[in-house]
Amino acid sequence: MLQVKLFDCEHEQDLEEEMNNFLSGLDRKHIVDIKYNIAMLGEAGDEQVYCFSAMVMYVR
Template sequence: MIQVKLFDQEHEKDLELEMNKFLQKLEEAKIVDIKYHVAALQEDIDEQVYCYSAMIIYRS
């Protein structure tokens, strides 16, 4: 069965840590693909907010 695990963080290092924790529990052969996305939003004139997200597609 194919499954997905979604991740969403405001900081790229937090995303990296969360994904690595999940990947440690997963056999490498079960990984199908990893998708990564960054979105930048302008909250006001002086502040830009980033959203880092990823999806791991894997076989269970």
């Protein structure tokens, strides 16, 4: 059965750590695909907020 795991972090290092923890529990042959995205949002005072996200598709 195909499953997905979603990750969403404000810092890319946090995303990397969360994904590595999750992927360490999977056999490489079960990973179907990984999608990665970065979004930048404007905020009051011209401060920029980043959103780093990823989706891992895998089979169990």
